[in-house]
Amino acid sequence: xxxxxxxxxxxxxxxxxxxxxxxxxxxxxxxxxxxxxxxxxxxxxxxxxxxxxxxxxxxxxxxxxxxxxxxxxxxxxxxxxxxxxxxxxxxxxxxxxxxxxxxxxxxxxxxxxxxxxxxxxxxxxxxxxxxxxxxxxxxxxxxxxxxxxxxxxxxxxxxxxxxxxxxxxxxxxxxxxxxxxxxxxxxxxxxxxxxxxxxxxxxxxxxxxxxxxxxxxxxxxxxxxxxxxxxxxxxxxxxxxxxxxxxxxxxxxxxxxxxxxxxxxxxxxxxxxxxxxxxxxxxxxxxxxxxxxxxxxxxxxxx
Amino acid sequence: xxxxxxxxxxxxxxxxxxxxxxxxxxxxxxxxxxxxxxxxxxxxxxxxxxxxxxxxxxxxxxxxxxxxxxxxxxxxxxxxxxxxxxxxxxxxxxxxxxxxxxxxxxxxxxxxxxxxxxxxxxxxxxxxxxxxxxxxxxxxxxxxxxxxxxxxxxxxxxxxxxxxxxxxxxxxxxxxxxxxxxxxxxxxxxxxxxxxxxxxxxxxxxxxxxxxxxxxxxxxxxxxxxxxxxxxxxxxxxxxxxxxxxxxxxxxxxxxxxxxxxxxxxxxxxxxxxxxxxxxxxxxxxxxxxxxxxxxxxxxxxxxxxxxxxxxxxxxxx
Numbered sequence: 001x002x003x004x005x006x007x008x009x010x011x012x013x014x015x016x017x018x019x020x021x022x023x024x025x026x027x028x029x030x031x032x033x034x035x036x037x038x039x040x041x042x043x044x045x046x047x048x049x050x051x052x053x054x055x056x057x058x059x060x061x062x063x064x065x066x067x068x069x070x071x072x073x074x075x076x077x078x079x080x081x082x083x084x085x086x087x088x089x090x091x092x093x094x095x096x097x098x099x100x101x102x103x104x105x106x107x108x109x110x111x112x113x114x115x116x117x118x119x120x121x122x123x124x125x126x127x128x129x130x131x132x133x134x135x136x137x138x139x140x141x142x143x144x145x146x147x148x149x150x151x152x153x154x155x156x157x158x159x160x161x162x163x164x165x166x167x168x169x170x171x172x173x174x175x176x177x178x179x180x181x182x183x184x185x186x187x188x189x190x191x192x193x194x195x196x197x198x199x200x201x202x203x204x205x206x207x208x209x210x211x212x213x214x215x216x217x218x219x220x221x222x223x224x225x226x227x228x229x230x231x232x233x234x235x236x237x238x239x240x241x242x243x244x245x246x247x248x249x250x251x252x253x254x255x256x257x258x259x260x261x262x263x264x265x266x267x268x269x270x271x272x273x274x275x276x277x278x279x280x281x282x283x284x285x286x287x288x289x290x291x292x293x294x295x296x297x298x299x300x301x302x303x
Numbered sequence: 304x305x306x307x308x309x310x311x312x313x314x315x316x317x318x319x320x321x322x323x324x325x326x327x328x329x330x331x332x333x334x335x336x337x338x339x340x341x342x343x344x345x346x347x348x349x350x351x352x353x354x355x356x357x358x359x360x361x362x363x364x365x366x367x368x369x370x371x372x373x374x375x376x377x378x379x380x381x382x383x384x385x386x387x388x389x390x391x392x393x394x395x396x397x398x399x400x401x402x403x404x405x406x407x408x409x410x411x412x413x414x415x416x417x418x419x420x421x422x423x424x425x426x427x428x429x430x431x432x433x434x435x436x437x438x439x440x441x442x443x444x445x446x447x448x449x450x451x452x453x454x455x456x457x458x459x460x461x462x463x464x465x466x467x468x469x470x471x472x473x474x475x476x477x478x479x480x481x482x483x484x485x486x487x488x489x490x491x492x493x494x495x496x497x498x499x500x501x502x503x504x505x506x507x508x509x510x511x512x513x514x515x516x517x518x519x520x521x522x523x524x525x526x527x528x529x530x531x532x533x534x535x536x537x538x539x540x541x542x543x544x545x546x547x548x549x550x551x552x553x554x555x556x557x558x559x560x561x562x563x564x565x566x567x568x569x570x571x572x573x574x575x576x577x578x579x580x581x582x583x584x585x586x587x588x589x590x591x592x593x594x595x596x597x598x599x600x601x602x603x604x605x606x607x608x609x610x611x612x613x614x615x616x617x618x619x620x621x
Contacts, residue, residue, distance in 0.1 A: 010434045016509040017427040021439075024424035027478050028442060034459050035451020041458075052458070097351065100344045113348050115604070117355050122599045124538035126556045127592055130563035134365075134592075135358055140376040140585060142361060173355065205337045238541055242564050256453075263454040264545060276452035284449050 042274035055270075062274035071258075079254040079279075083235045086168045087228050093176045095221065098183035099209055117177025129242040132170055133157060158247040167243060167252075182224065183217055190216040222300040229290045255279050366390070366589035370582035373589065389590030392583055399591065401551060402558035409554055410536045413473045417532040418525065420478045425486035426513055429494075440487075447480045453545070460546060471546035472536075472554065479535075482528050489524045490517060534599060555595055563588055 011018060042062055044055040066072050097117075104110045120128070135141040136156050144154040156162040194212045203211065237256040244252045255275060263272025295301035360380050365373050369384035377383050393399055427433050428440060450456075456475065465471040494517055502512045518525070540556035547553060561567045 007434045010432060014430075014432065014509055017430060017433055020423045020510070020513075021427050024420045024478060025439075027420060027474075028446070030459060030463075031456065031475050031478075032446045032451065033442075035455035036449065038451060038455030038458050041455070097348075100347055103341065103344050104348065109345075109348075113352050116352055119359070119600070119603060120355060122534060122538075122603060123596060124540075124556055124559075126538075126540055126559045126563065127596060130559065130588065130592055131358060131362060133564065134588060135361065140374060142376070142379055144376075173358075176351075177355065204334055205340050238539070242560065259453055260545070264457070269454050269458070273452060273454045276454060280449055280452060287448060 039273055039277050041270050042277045044270060046270040046273075058270075062270050063278065065271060066275055066278070071253075074250070075253060075255050075258050078251055079235060079256075082164055082167060082240070082254060085164055086171055086235070089168050090172050090175065090179070091225065091228060093172055094179035095183050095217070097176060098180040098187060098217075099213055101180065101184060102187045102213065103205060103209075114177070118181075119177075120174040121178035123174065125236075125238040125242060128170060128174055129239060132166060132243070136166070157243070157245065160248045160251040163243065163248045163251045167239065171239075182220060186217040186220040187213060218298070219300045222294055222298050226287070226290050226294055226301070229286060362589055362592055365586070366593045368586070368589075370579065370586040373586045374582040388583065389586040390594065392587040393590050393594050396562075396587075398550070398553075398558050399555070399562075399594075402553050402555035403595075405552060406537060406555040409469070409472045410533050412469075413477065413536040414529050414533045416473055417477045417479070417482075418529050421482050421486055421528060422513075422518070422525075424478070425483050426490055426517060428483070428487040429490035443480050443483050457545060466546055467548050467552070469552060472542055472552075475546075476542065479532070482531060486521075486524060486528060489521060493524075494520060530602075537599060559591065559595055562591060 038052060041052055041055065043057060043059060044052075045058045045061075046052070046055045050056075101110060101113060104113075123131075135143045136147075138144045138155045143156075147156065148154045153159050153162065156166055190212065194216075195208065198208050198212055235254060235256065237260060240252060240254050241257045241260070244257065256279075259272045259276050259279075262268050262275065291301045357380070361378070364380055364382050365378045366389050367382035367385055367387070368378045368389075369386050370388060372378055372383035373389075424439075424443070428436060428443075430436070433439075451459075460466060460471055460475055465474065498516055499512065502516060507515075538556065540554065540560055543552075543554050543557040544560075547557070
């Protein structure tokens with residue numbers, strides 16, 4: 001009763017706020033929530049004529065179809081391996097970088113490292129992949145010579161076993177500097193009196209990092225970790241798709257690229273939606289699980 | 304309160320005195336171990352710096368070299384047989400120019416639409432007297448956790464008749480949940496409540512207050528968000544790949560993909576010699592990478608500073 005009256009009063013006094021909301025809310029409904037509802041076609045045999053609601057229900061048949069295909073397990077394996085590898089390599093490096101940069105007192109050096117290492121973050125995926133293709137090209141790229149010097153296979157992009165290394169380490173190359181920013185911010189927020197105390201106790205730099213810096217940035221580290229684990233199955237389409245070629249497809253095909261091929265190239269909407277839905281649900285479960293565990297163990301969580 | 308602390312590490316903007324003191328102190332107390340440790344730190348950072356820098360310089364140097372030197376793999380960090388032929392080939396290619404123009408349009412229009420939508424939802428969300436605020440915030444947050452997926456979204460765009468139109472590049476994906484949260488947090492924490500009370504006493508409406516007080520006070524935030532949307536739009540090719548068929552509508556990134564990744568490029572059409580044509584096609588790739596990166600890199604120092612702030616505003620939990 002009183003709630004309703006407060007809504008009426010709020011509407012009368014602040015109607016303009018609600019008018020402002022019309023377009024963004026319409027956007028959210030049309031481009032976020034209707035697509036979620038459209039996922040019902042994962043449980044149907046969709047055909048264009050009957051439409052989403054008119055197509056016949058088929059239960060879990062689309063999911064069964066996906067898992068009956070031996071490719072399914074390769075896809076899941078490829079997706080998981082790629083993101084786990086990416087997480088293991090990409091997560092600690094920005095932290096190490098931030099801790100190292102935090103020790104540097106030479107202002108010019110610090111700024112140069114920051115300015116240069118942030119830059120690749122702003123390159124597009126197409127550009128980064130083109131750079132990889134050119135630099136690792138056995139014919140014109142300088143990296144082929146470097147790899148040859150170390151006795152490694154020189155044509156990395158044609159080698160399925162190298163796909164993951166190329167993907168992950170080029171990602172580290174592109175994002176490590178930029179990802180360090182958030183840890184730099186956390187380090188800057190540490191109480192200076194702690195360093196004072198450490199100095200009086202005669203701590204060396206490594207001890208200072210271990211006993212002050214790391215505990216100080218731990219909450220930030222946990223939040224970033226939850227977010228990364230939460231996106232483990234949501235590994236991006238753009239880069240994997242560009243790095244694919246017929247030779248490396250056995251390792252380079254991931255769920256996102258396969259969904260695109262099944263859905264838009266083979267026009268099997270129901271199967272593609274089922275695969276996509278499976279992916280999103282696993283992702284959501286992972287995120288919720290990590291958040292719960294983290295809250296219990298460290299007391300930090302996303303919400 | 305948040306922004307003050309958040310912007311501090313931004314490219315070493317700390318006051319001079321704070322910076323000097325610890326240096327003298329640490330030097331006095333540096334033990335032998337510390338000196339070895341600092342040497343390791345500098346070696347580590349220099350190595351990382353070089354790993355990032357060398358590929359970038361290699362691309363730049365190659366783009367100014369001769370076609371034969373590039374094709375022969377003879378360029379490392381300095382141009383060999385300096386020429387501008389790669390750049391000439393880029394400018395002669397009409398698909399690239401069309402793509403460049405399209406991308407500029409998509410960035411301008413898309414950023415404007417995204418920015419408007421973001422402010423329109425973030426400002427009401429920042430007001431504690433908005434009824435239904437929690438539900439709406441939840442609705443925005445949930446889109447970060449779970450998304451409709453490729454085909455279900457495609458079906459919406461299709462049923463709206465947006466396929467193969469410029470709208471498909473601008474409207475779907477226009478509103479970023481992250482940006483909404485950053486903006487709402489900013490509005491809530493950095494617009495003083497007294498201003499709102501004063502505006503109420505003067506009889507200003509909510510829209511009037513938003514337009515003449517909140518937005519002018521939020522210029523740094525608007526810059527950050529516009530840059531996030533703008534750079535994102537300039538760099539992505541996914542929407543174009545799935546929604547566009549007409550090559551005249553292609554953004555630059557999709558044109559780049561065709562030339563750089565799929566190798567659909569004839570090289571100089573006036574060249575009859577097959578070898579020369581192939582060499583020029585190689586060279587042109589390097590020049591094309593440089594040309595298409597220039598717009599982002601021109602604004603980069605400015606962009607990086609603001610992005611740094613954006614990361615930090617985002618990292619302050621609201």
